[in-house]
Amino acid sequence: MAVTARSIAGALLALLGPEGLSDDDASRARAAVDGLVPRWVARPASLEQVCGVLALAHDAGLAVVPRGSGSSLELGHPPARADLVLDLRGLDRVLEWSPDDLTVTVEAGITAGALARRLDARRQLLPLDPPGAGARTLGGLTATNASGPLRARYGTLRDLLLGVRFVQADGVLTWGGAKVVKSVSGYDVPKLMIGALGTLGVLGELTLRLHPRPEAEGAWLVTAARPADAQAFVVALLDSPLQPNRVELLDGAMLGACGLGPAAAAVVADAVRAQGEAVVALARRAGSTVAPTPEDFWARYEREATRGDVRLRVATGVDGLAAALDAIARADGGARAGGCAAHGLLDVALGVAEPPAVAAVVARLRELVAPAGGGVVVQRAPRAVRAALDPWGPVDAGPLALMRGLKDAFDPRRVLNPGRFVGGL
Numbered sequence: 001m002a003v004t005a006r007s008i009a010g011a012l013l014a015l016l017g018p019e020g021l022s023d024d025d026a027s028r029a030r031a032a033v034d035g036l037v038p039r040w041v042a043r044p045a046s047l048e049q050v051c052g053v054l055a056l057a058h059d060a061g062l063a064v065v066p067r068g069s070g071s072s073l074e075l076g077h078p079p080a081r082a083d084l085v086l087d088l089r090g091l092d093r094v095l096e097w098s099p100d101d102l103t104v105t106v107e108a109g110i111t112a113g114a115l116a117r118r119l120d121a122r123r124q125l126l127p128l129d130p131p132g133a134g135a136r137t138l139g140g141l142t143a144t145n146a147s148g149p150l151r152a153r154y155g156t157l158r159d160l161l162l163g164v165r166f167v168q169a170d171g172v173l174t175w176g177g178a179k180v181v182k183s184v185s186g187y188d189v190p191k192l193m194i195g196a197l198g199t200l201g202v203l204g205e206l207t208l209r210l211h212p213r214p215e216a217e218g219a220w221l222v223t224a225a226r227p228a229d230a231q232a233f234v235v236a237l238l239d240s241p242l243q244p245n246r247v248e249l250l251d252g253a254m255l256g257a258c259g260l261g262p263a264a265a266a267v268v269a270d271a272v273r274a275q276g277e278a279v280v281a282l283a284r285r286a287g288s289t290v291a292p293t294p295e296d297f298w299a300r301y302e303r304e305a306t307r308g309d310v311r312l313r314v315a316t317g318v319d320g321l322a323a324a325l326d327a328i329a330r331a332d333g334g335a336r337a338g339g340c341a342a343h344g345l346l347d348v349a350l351g352v353a354e355p356p357a358v359a360a361v362v363a364r365l366r367e368l369v370a371p372a373g374g375g376v377v378v379q380r381a382p383r384a385v386r387a388a389l390d391p392w393g394p395v396d397a398g399p400l401a402l403m404r405g406l407k408d409a410f411d412p413r414r415v416l417n418p419g420r421f422v423g424g425l
Helices: 002-016 025-030 047-060 112-122 138-143 189-193 227-239 252-257 273-285 297-305 318-329 355-372 383-388 397-410
Strands: 040-042 064-067 084-087 094-098 103-107 161-167 173-177 202-209 217-224 246-251 265-272 289-292 310-315 336-340 345-350 375-380
Touching: 002 040, 002 047, 025 040, 047 064, 047 084, 047 161, 047 202, 064 138, 064 202, 094 112, 103 112, 112 138, 138 202, 161 189, 173 189, 217 227, 217 273, 217 297, 227 246, 227 265, 227 273, 227 318, 246 252, 246 318, 252 265, 252 297, 252 336, 265 273, 273 289, 297 336, 297 345, 310 336, 310 355, 318 336, 318 345, 318 355, 345 355, 355 375, 355 383
Parallel strands: 040 084, 064 084
Antiparallel strands: 094 103, 103 202, 161 173, 161 202, 217 265, 217 289, 246 265, 246 336, 310 345, 310 375, 336 345
């Protein structure tokens, strides 16, 4: 085994150079995933080097953990093995930007913040704003299917990702999708990569759809005496001809954490200023009160949304938002919630991290949302919590068999992130 390890290390060193490979104790400890310390940390500087690393790992039977900023390593099951961490932050170039076509092609290691600074020169944006997005890599955001308040208008990465270049588990470089918005030919490979946690391939390049930056935006805080009243306003807003950029529902605890006035629930509706009067009228008809939102609200909200050792994403549908908020309010440990009301999603931070307490809250919420086809995913939690319950929740046999078939086709040797995804894939 020692000879084999030395030969693998020699091959990796020849491929990456001394600046691209670390095997010292300190570097390995910093790259640990759920307590698993890798044997090597590889930092490729090109997509060709990524191909070489994966080809070596595939032949040697190594388990590879692709990594960007490292902000979502507590999503999913603890990995079964982690022999090599593949740090992709060195792949951070903008390869092609077509402002007239509203598309951009980038390497997967670029951060959303770095891309935003480039796009701002032409008043364009990639409308992707999950908490902490500025410091997160676009490859990581894609692999975790991360989204934030802007999904109310612009959708998620399924709507923004046009094409990908990715490296398969055996080191083969593959392309899927297109570099233009209007293209429907071929199998939609990019959507397979979204949310797969890098278990089907390592993302190398992304082609993304951009949008013009809105001119004059405003945000209104619509407070309600009951969660049901806040839900009624959301339904009325979605049934109206208005096109808000964000429709974010907050419970009383999240409102307090953001430094806003006491209320059972509130909706922050963000839209172009010309729609302000219509938003106010809808809110009043729904029995709610309206006030201007502080200019720094979204910064406050993002800060609070990144706090908490245990975070859940609850998919309940618009009609189930009020019931979900009532259940969250009864949860132990000072839970607080906020999320994209337009899509019936709530992100919940729990104040408890003991596995039995978390499991009880998750079980109650899953029982509540299951009849409407909803679910609860543990987005972040200590290893002990994720080892004690299924972070993904129950999956029907048919979809699970399909996912297992895809894993068998793309990564039969279980090289990429083994064990982390749904069903332990």
